[in-house]
Amino acid sequence: MTQSIVVQVGQCGNQVGCRFWDLALREHAHVNKKGVYDEALGSFFRNVDSRYCHPWGQRSTCTLAVLVDMEEGVVNQIVQGPLRDLFDTTQLLTDVSGSGNNWAVGHMTYGSAYRDQIVEKVRRAAEHCDCLQCFFLIHSMGGGTGSGLGTRVLGLLEEEFPEVCRIVTSVYPSDEDDVITSPYNSVLAMRELTEHADCVLPVENQSLVEILTRVRLLSRAPGPGVKADLISSPGGGPEKPFDSMNNIIANLLLNLTSSARFEGCLNMDLNEISMNLVPFPRLHYLVPSLAPLYSLQADCSMAPRRPDQMFSDVFSKDHQLIRADPRRSLYLACALLGRGDLLLSDLRRNIHRLRSSLSFVSWNPEGWKTSLCSVAPVGHTHSLLALANNTCVKGTFSALRDRYARLYRKKAHLHHYLQEEGMELSLFSQASESLSSLIEEYDLLDRASSSCPHDAPRLQIAT
Amino acid sequence: MSIVTVQLGQCGNQVGQELFDVICKDARDGQKRGYSDASTARFFHETTTGDLTSRAVLIDMEPKVINHSMSKAAKSGRWRYGEKSHFSQKQGSGNNWANGYCVHGPRHREAMEDLVRREVERCDRLAGVVTMMSVAGGTGSGVGTYVTQCLREVYPNSFILNHLTWPYDSGEVIVQNYNSVLTLSHLYGLSDAILVHENDTVHRICAQLLNIKHISFGDVNRVIAHQLASVLQPALTTDSYGDYSRNPLGELVSSLACHPEYKLLSVCGIPQVASSSMAYSVFSWPGLLKHLRQMLISNTKMEEGIDWQVRAPPVHCGGAEWAHSFRTTGFNRSLANLLILRGKDVFSAEADGFQDAALYTSWLPPREAFSMWKSPVSFNQYEKSATLVSNSQTLLKPLDNMVRKAWNMFASRAYIHQYTKFGIAEEDFLDSFTSLEQVISSYTQLC
Numbered sequence: 001m002t003q004s005i006v007v008q009v010g011q012c013g014n015q016v017g018c019r020f021w022d023l024a025l026r027e028h029a030h031v032n033k034k035g036v037y038d039e040a041l042g043s044f045f046r047n048v049d050s051r052y053c054h055p056w057g058q059r060s061t062c063t064l065a066v067l068v069d070m071e072e073g074v075v076n077q078i079v080q081g082p083l084r085d086l087f088d089t090t091q092l093l094t095d096v097s098g099s100g101n102n103w104a105v106g107h108m109t110y111g112s113a114y115r116d117q118i119v120e121k122v123r124r125a126a127e128h129c130d131c132l133q134c135f136f137l138i139h140s141m142g143g144g145t146g147s148g149l150g151t152r153v154l155g156l157l158e159e160e161f162p163e164v165c166r167i168v169t170s171v172y173p174s175d176e177d178d179v180i181t182s183p184y185n186s187v188l189a190m191r192e193l194t195e196h197a198d199c200v201l202p203v204e205n206q207s208l209v210e211i212l213t214r215v216r217l218l219s220r221a222p223g224p225g226v227k228a229d230l231i232s233s234p235g236g237g238p239e240k241p242f243d244s245m246n247n248i249i250a251n252l253l254l255n256l257t258s259s260a261r262f263e264g265c266l267n268m269d270l271n272e273i274s275m276n277l278v279p280f281p282r283l284h285y286l287v288p289s290l291a292p293l294y295s296l297q298a299d300c301s302m303a304p305r306r307p308d309q310m311f312s313d314v315f316s317k318d319h320q321l322i323r324a325d326p327r328r329s330l331y332l333a334c335a336l337l338g339r340g341d342l343l344l345s346d347l348r349r350n351i352h353r354l355r356s357s358l359s360f361v362s363w364n365p366e367g368w369k370t371s372l373c374s375v376a377p378v379g380h381t382h383s384l385l386a387l388a389n390n391t392c393v394k395g396t397f398s399a400l401r402d403r404y405a406r407l408y409r410k411k412a413h414l415h416h417y418l419q420e421e422g423m424e425l426s427l428f429s430q431a432s433e434s435l436s437s438l439i440e441e442y443d444l445l446d447r448a449s450s451s452c453p454h455d456a457p458r459l460q461i462a463t
Numbered sequence: 464m465s466i467v468t469v470q471l472g473q474c475g476n477q478v479g480q481e482l483f484d485v486i487c488k489d490a491r492d493g494q495k496r497g498y499s500d501a502s503t504a505r506f507f508h509e510t511t512t513g514d515l516t517s518r519a520v521l522i523d524m525e526p527k528v529i530n531h532s533m534s535k536a537a538k539s540g541r542w543r544y545g546e547k548s549h550f551s552q553k554q555g556s557g558n559n560w561a562n563g564y565c566v567h568g569p570r571h572r573e574a575m576e577d578l579v580r581r582e583v584e585r586c587d588r589l590a591g592v593v594t595m596m597s598v599a600g601g602t603g604s605g606v607g608t609y610v611t612q613c614l615r616e617v618y619p620n621s622f623i624l625n626h627l628t629w630p631y632d633s634g635e636v637i638v639q640n641y642n643s644v645l646t647l648s649h650l651y652g653l654s655d656a657i658l659v660h661e662n663d664t665v666h667r668i669c670a671q672l673l674n675i676k677h678i679s680f681g682d683v684n685r686v687i688a689h690q691l692a693s694v695l696q697p698a699l700t701t702d703s704y705g706d707y708s709r710n711p712l713g714e715l716v717s718s719l720a721c722h723p724e725y726k727l728l729s730v731c732g733i734p735q736v737a738s739s740s741m742a743y744s745v746f747s748w749p750g751l752l753k754h755l756r757q758m759l760i761s762n763t764k765m766e767e768g769i770d771w772q773v774r775a776p777p778v779h780c781g782g783a784e785w786a787h788s789f790r791t792t793g794f795n796r797s798l799a800n801l802l803i804l805r806g807k808d809v810f811s812a813e814a815d816g817f818q819d820a821a822l823y824t825s826w827l828p829p830r831e832a833f834s835m836w837k838s839p840v841s842f843n844q845y846e847k848s849a850t851l852v853s854n855s856q857t858l859l860k861p862l863d864n865m866v867r868k869a870w871n872m873f874a875s876r877a878y879i880h881q882y883t884k885f886g887i888a889e890e891d892f893l894d895s896f897t898s899l900e901q902v903i904s905s906y907t908q909l910c
């Protein structure tokens with residue numbers, strides 16, 4: 001059994017992380033009724049020997065996580081909240097003053113100041129693993145700590161653990177964002193993601209808001225639903241404002257890792273994700289979509305989805321975690337990760353059914369990677385996660401580039417960045433060039449797909 | 464004589480477990496003492512307590528499937544895997560052939576060779592090694608190729624039969640065509656014969672012949688295991704004089720893989736019916752063999768939708784003409800065929816239809832190209848059953864498809880960076896493509 005370490009950076013990263021741990025624990029508690037430490041649990045938790053008295057008293061499991069924030073608020077809430085027993089102080093790294101929504105402060109100033117401590121904490125976590133397979137980095141793109149220090153951490157992980165896969169969940173800011181410098185932060189962070197991550201799962205705030213609005217509308221309709229108390233027991237404490245949104249991201253991560261944690265007839269290892277879905281090293285942005293779309297309470301009263309409906313859902317615009325329509329764009333590859341009582345024949349039938357409505361790049365017309373995990377999410381009989389390497393992601397990137405250009409044209413707020421040590425103007429132009437060339441690469445694929453596909457001339461054998 | 468089986472990767476370990484299950488059931492139910500003794504000696508050794516332990520080595524880079532197969536075997540109560548005959552690691556090969564072949568394989572060479580050596584040393588007489596793996600993933604294909612290469616070095620005089628499961632045409636793994644091309648091209652130089660099952664064909668058998676509504680991997684694997692067992696279980700050859708314990712791998716290879724350019728074997732069996740319709744089915748040898756022959760020449764892989772229009776062409780025609788007319792008439796030419804008959808009245812069965820020179824090439828006459836094994840013990844609930852192992856053009860189309868798709872992907876250099884990372888360069892891909900194009904060309908021009 002392999003292990004993965006979650007590195008959560010910044011306010012958003014830590015809030016999402018907190019939801020992830022809460023839900024992960026619930027999921028394992030649901031499957032593992034005896035409460036005995038088992039292999040499945042071992043992929044994200046470590047067993048603590050309680051015979052040796054711990055200063056914090058009784059604990060038996062501890063997360064494989066590193067929590068980093070340059071403020072104290074969120075991390076303090078976590079370590080004082082109901083999940084406090086899951087973390088110990090050696091996993092936490094906080095400062096008091098925050099990054100002031102400034103990428104340069106997070107990346108350069110804090111990055112240099114805390115470099116050794118971060119590496120030390122990650123290494124400590126890694127020492128608890130007997131086969132470390134994957135890092136999950138959770139952060140946001142808009143702020144200062146998540147985007148700046150988060151991407152710095154990403155670089156450090158690559159330096160220190162070059163063979164361990166890095167999967168990044170990045171939360172992109174909405175267009176009407178209260179952080180005025182978010183376009184700068186996001187574009188600067190994008191370059192780091194493009195160069196140092198193995199896979200990036202982009203999630204847009206705006207998309208989560210829209211999903212929740214829809215879910216709330218639907219959930220008013222009466223219908224047979226799943227038991228509410230299974231999903232929303234008071235384990236996580238009172239619901240906080242972003243909890244429903246963060247739950248969606250946490251569920252994305254749970255579904256992504258389910259096949260690595262539990263049994264299934266068609267297992268998917270985490271290192272298979274990048275192998276199958278990333279045809280070119282830079283094009284590693286995978287658009288996630290989930291069905292059913294669960295948050296904590298909102299959709300408990302919704303009728304469970306039939307398998308076929310669920311397959312249609314994950315390809316529809318409404319279920320994407322970024323605002324994009326993959327059906328109208330080009331697929332480079334697509335993964336379908338099923339959980340629960342789904343069968344091989346459900347997978348094959350639905351792929352067959354949906355295939356004609358989707359366009360795939362000419363050299364990968366059957367670009368499907370599928371997996372089945374027999375353990376369903378708590379409170380559901382089945383669920384489905386789709387990861388699409390689709391050119392539709394460039395819409396999000398172009399919007400980001402435009403907002404960046406508007407700000408940069410006036411050189412607004414630049415001086416805040418340039419006064420940080422190590423920050424240079426050239427980093428801005430390099431970052432925007434990196435983003436532009438990424439968009440261009442997606443464009444090229446789109447354009448090539450419009451010409452009619454033909455087989456490459458084969459090698460000729462002299463007879 | 465005994466066969467050592469090496470199960471590799473998720474697919475190999477699942478199919479292998481089903482295979483031993485079928486064999487064990489068949490050997491126990493068999494009325495004839497000689498048959499079941501021969502089968503037991505071939506695939507199992509008995510521990511001091513009298514338990515049957517399979518002569519198998521289980522290799523995977525992750526423990527889940529091996530644990531599952533071992534506990535399933537133990538639960539059967541009839542047989543088990545050797546306590547120590549398995550090797551697993553914690554982290555899989557991630558669908559990457561290069562990771563299996565260049566990293567995992569060399570790193571664990573000694574441990575894996577030791578396991579095989581231990582099994583080999585337990586055999587009084589070794590017939591050879593059967594490796595079971597898929598070509599799509601990383602461990603089965605990559606580590607499997609590496610292990611085959613090592614076995615070839617360590618046992619240069621033993622027979623090595625590779626049993627390969629080819630993936631669904633529309634994939635389970637996106638890079639499956641790359642992995643398949645790399646596996647096949649390497650194995651072609653190492654193996655004595657390559658026995659292929661296609662998932663697509665087996666899936667159709669499950670759906671249309673066996674009427675299974677919701678087909679699982681278990682169902683697919685069971686069909687593969689049954690077909691494979693019907694080939695590997697003891698049978699009487701024409702010159703064995705009633706003695707079962709001949710060398711099955713040697714006989715198989717010598718009758719089917721008579722030329723180094725042609726090593727791809729396919730299997731089809733008849734009858735295959737749902738157990739619910741067994742009561743209403745009656746089989747006769749002439750009927751079964753007539754169907755099986757037409758399946759062979761019309762390239763139909765199961766007993767449904769057989770094209771009865773296809774005829775074997777008249778003997779001794781010009782070469783190039785026939786390469787062309789293969790496409791137009793759908794005639795499937797064989798290099799060699801092995802017919803295995805099992806069941807009641809088997810010695811009265813006549814297989815003249817398969818001895819027709821028109822079925823074969825001009826350079827290998829039917830008496831060389833056709834062999835037949837018989838066993839009076841019925842197999843797998845059927846009173847009479849026939850299995851045909853064929854070295855023919857049947858696999859040409861799926862192979863050509865595989866190479867075409869991989870080549871298209873290679874033209875854009877998609878996914879290549881994932882392989883170069885572990886030491887497989889573009890030139891290695893080109894070499895593999897070249898050698899498979901050669902195979903395709905050879906089979907296309909079979910005449």
